[in-house]
Amino acid sequence: MIPVHINEEHKFKTISIVIKFKAPINKDTVTERALLSKLMTKVTARYPSEQQLHDVVAENYGANLFSYVTKQKTAHVLTIGIDIINDKYLSRPENLFVQALELLEEVIQRPLLEGEAFHPGKVAVEKQLMQARFDSIKDNKTQYGYQQLMQEMFKGHDYRFPSYGIEEELAAVTPGSIYKAYEAMLHHDEKEIFVIGDVDSDEVTRDVRRYLALPQGTAVLEDLNIGRQDVPHYVTEQTDTTQAKINIGMTADITYGTRDYFSFVVFNQIFGGDVTSLLFMNVREKLSLAYQIHSQIDARLGYLYVIAGVNKETRELAVNTILEQLDMIKAGQFSEELIHTAKTMLVTHKKETFDRPKGWIEATYAKGFDDIKLTTEEWIAGINEVTYENVIHVAQHVHVHTIYCLTNEVKA
The missing domain is CATH 3.30.830.10 (Metalloenzyme, LuxS/M16 peptidase-like)
Known part of the structure; x- marks a missing residue:
């Protein structure tokens, strides 16, 4: 049924x-x-x-x-x-x-x-x-x-x-x-x-x-585990573009509902989740290396992506600077205030989700994909309990897998 x-x-x-x-x-x-x-x-x-x-x-x-x-x-x-x-x-x-x-x-x-x-x-x-x-x-x-x-x-x-x-x-x-x-x-x-x-x-x-009396079926889903790359796979494609486009894929060994899962969500918010993040403040605002930049995650599968539009002439510098921000978090070079801001934004966004019917539907449906069923209150509590040390720990398990760049110059 x-x-x-x-x-x-x-x-x-x-x-x-x-x-x-x-x-x-x-x-x-x-x-x-x-x-x-x-x-x-x-x-x-x-x-x-x-x-x-x-x-x-x-x-x-x-x-x-x-x-x-x-x-x-x-x-x-x-x-x-x-x-x-x-x-x-x-x-x-x-x-x-x-x-x-x-x-x-x-x-x-x-x-x-x-x-x-x-x-x-x-x-x-x-x-x-x-x-x-x-x-x-x-x-x-x-x-x-x-x-x-x-x-x-x-x-x-x-x-x-x-x-x-x-x-x-x-x-x-x-x-x-x-x-x-x-x-x-x-x-x-x-x-x-x-x-x-x-x-x-x-x-x-x-x-x-x-x-809506329909027959019920069963969806058997593939376990997706691509492993980590010791050396990132780097691909450059030549195309007609005024900006170079940088796309970076990263992996993390994450299990939904665990401490590392919540830490990964907070880590992404600090890394490139919004305008207070390191990627936005340092790569875009401070160094002017990107026109637009953000990171996004599939926390349930343990993947993170960075998407950026940058100057063609400084493409390699932009890639290196993005990866430096990851290394900074791994080394603990970020403030407690940044964690507090990240957790506040995440909790606020979570609560706002339920102000729209679609938000409740999508959030409720998403729970069916996980063995662990978290209530909204449990999710918020998990985010609020993330510590400075938790973020550093999970960052050290984030590894760059693939870097894909679009540009129209043979050598940037």
Whole structure:
């Protein structure tokens, strides 16, 4: 049976209903699934034109039907949801919740098909839109550089592919192959349903199970461990760019929910997580070596990435200076005040997450990927307990794996 997570939150005037489909990220299906997420929320068997479906959604007091794909750990997650106004705020109740469930049922269970294939014309349009997105990403050197880093760092693992599809696979996608991906998603994906708003849990559970009665599957995910590099893998690509783009991937041996996990989160905030970080203050502000720079982590998997746009002429100096900031943390050359600021920012951001329905949904869903289930209070306590020594300890277990640079000079 599909789990139904309900949050009877009274502060929102809307109700959000979301269903998530989880499968291992796979080179052979990621492009079809990305196209599916678009096709399913644009037309259905009952509403075969985008305008018809748009009108139905708009008639429900401006409801918002949406879909998207993401990567979480080594899973490819397809999300379909709808936001509606709560009947309690209408002059005449119209049972919009049930109407929204009926629409989701239509979207999920009755797509626009021709036999055992999606509508060829609609597929052709979405393929054109996907190709346009690939083209725009190649033009956006920051995005392109990051994706190239992922290709190099996770070579041999399907984790290297982006959630939104693979350009080289797009031409081979057919209406029939999308239908096969749809059938696999419907019957074999691991699914979870989320509802948040001023609702009654018993009524919601009854209605959800009536309209979204789907078979439950199991997603067996790959354990991703690429190991550490004794000498960083350095790749330089020549491209047409006014700035050099630096993308650095690092590894850390982290287990979710442990002291090192919380220390890693705080470490990243100090290293390059915001405008108070060492990367921002030293590399960008003090030395003017970067136009933009930040670090981000996948703390559950134990990976950290630095993304920067720098002067081509000082590219090597910028790389060395970025790595010097890591060495500074390993040596304890940072202030207690920086830790205090980092922890305050992290806790504030965590609390703000629950001020939005999507924030609660995503945070609740993310817990399902971990053996250790942390409450928000436990997570905040874990962050607040991180010490100066903890940050130094975890920094010493961070190792540079891959450095990927984009530039248009043979020698910078």
